[in-house]
Amino acid sequence: MNRINPNKLLLSKWTAARPQNREKHFLVTRLFRDDEGTVLEIELQAVLTQRSERYQWQILSEQDHWRFGWL
Numbered sequence: 001m002n003r004i005n006p007n008k009l010l011l012s013k014w015t016a017a018r019p020q021n022r023e024k025h026f027l028v029t030r031l032f033r034d035d036e037g038t039v040l041e042i043e044l045q046a047v048l049t050q051r052s053e054r055y056q057w058q059i060l061s062e063q064d065h066w067r068f069g070w071l
Contacts, residue, residue, distance in 0.1 A: 006031070006039035006057045014044065014060060015067045023048055025070045031057075 014026045023046040030043035032054070042060075045052045060066045 004057070004061055006042075009039070009042055009057060009060070012068070013070045015069065015071045017063070017065050017067060021049070023051065 009028045010031050012028045014028070016024050016026065025047040026044045027047060028042050029045045029052065031039050032041040032043070033039055039057055041054050042057045043052050043054050060068075
């Protein structure tokens with residue numbers, strides 16, 4: 001997979017490799033930055049249930065868990 005630019009993650013679409021509770025498609029709805037503007041964490045929202053969770057942005061590079069786009 002290509003390298004992920006954390007500054008361009010807002011509103012990007014992701015698919016869970018192992019969906020749970022029928023939550024397969026997710027959208028990055030928020031970026032959490034430090035005082036210098038560096039992205040530290042993201043908020044992923046499930047499209048089906050609107051449930052949100054906060055993660056470190058680096059988790060998206062793990063292909064065992066996430067795939068870029070809605071597949």
